[in-house]
Amino acid sequence: MRPAKPPLDIGFATNNAPAALAFWQNRIGLPFDYTQPIRRGYKQHRHDLCGSVLKINQLYEPIPNNPPSGYRELLIAREGILAPSTLSDPDGNRVALVPQGYLGIERIGIRLGVRDVHEHRRFYTQALGLREVGPISDGAAFLAGDTVLLVEASADAPHDAAFEGKGWRYITFQVFEVDQEHANVIAHGGREALAPETLGSVARVSMVRDPDGNWIELSQRASLTGSLD
Numbered sequence: 001m002r003p004a005k006p007p008l009d010i011g012f013a014t015n016n017a018p019a020a021l022a023f024w025q026n027r028i029g030l031p032f033d034y035t036q037p038i039r040r041g042y043k044q045h046r047h048d049l050c051g052s053v054l055k056i057n058q059l060y061e062p063i064p065n066n067p068p069s070g071y072r073e074l075l076i077a078r079e080g081i082l083a084p085s086t087l088s089d090p091d092g093n094r095v096a097l098v099p100q101g102y103l104g105i106e107r108i109g110i111r112l113g114v115r116d117v118h119e120h121r122r123f124y125t126q127a128l129g130l131r132e133v134g135p136i137s138d139g140a141a142f143l144a145g146d147t148v149l150l151v152e153a154s155a156d157a158p159h160d161a162a163f164e165g166k167g168w169r170y171i172t173f174q175v176f177e178v179d180q181e182h183a184n185v186i187a188h189g190g191r192e193a194l195a196p197e198t199l200g201s202v203a204r205v206s207m208v209r210d211p212d213g214n215w216i217e218l219s220q221r222a223s224l225t226g227s228l229d
Contacts, residue, residue, distance in 0.1 A: 009136025011055030066165030113154030
């Protein structure tokens, strides 16, 4: 995979945007970037996350009470922290502030619970081209740019994770050629969730799913790539 920027982005949906925004901006200290309208009843509040983007998706329709996805926790490295500190935002999303270098994390990490570590190792190395950077207890770690993806065996990992629901729901890879990367993921065992489509002049995006059905967005964003062709 040829990334348009090194780190991954991550997002969740909320029906309580004021509380979510207050937590992430004031308690965690993430700089607000801008709000992007997606469609009627749905807008995205984008925040700088150590070079990544935290996407807080504000929905006006009630969010379905689906089981959690495999994305369990966002880890943010901070200078001056001596030990990990775990918090939950108003929607129950887990975030840990950790010392720089903790589990190899210099900026952010994403913890993912899976049913089969071997299947996800194959998927993340072959379909997405990530480099494995070392074993962890009951799992493996992969490097996506400078984002550490911590894949851990979990007895309650989903077998067909839904996109709609509370909690962490998807991660985003920014790429130069979304059609090519989408086809490569499918050719190496990924599941198609959304074929590539163009969103105005902003981006061309697609969705694929890992072996447990967790959702992964592939995004060719004009502001990064200079073109949607």
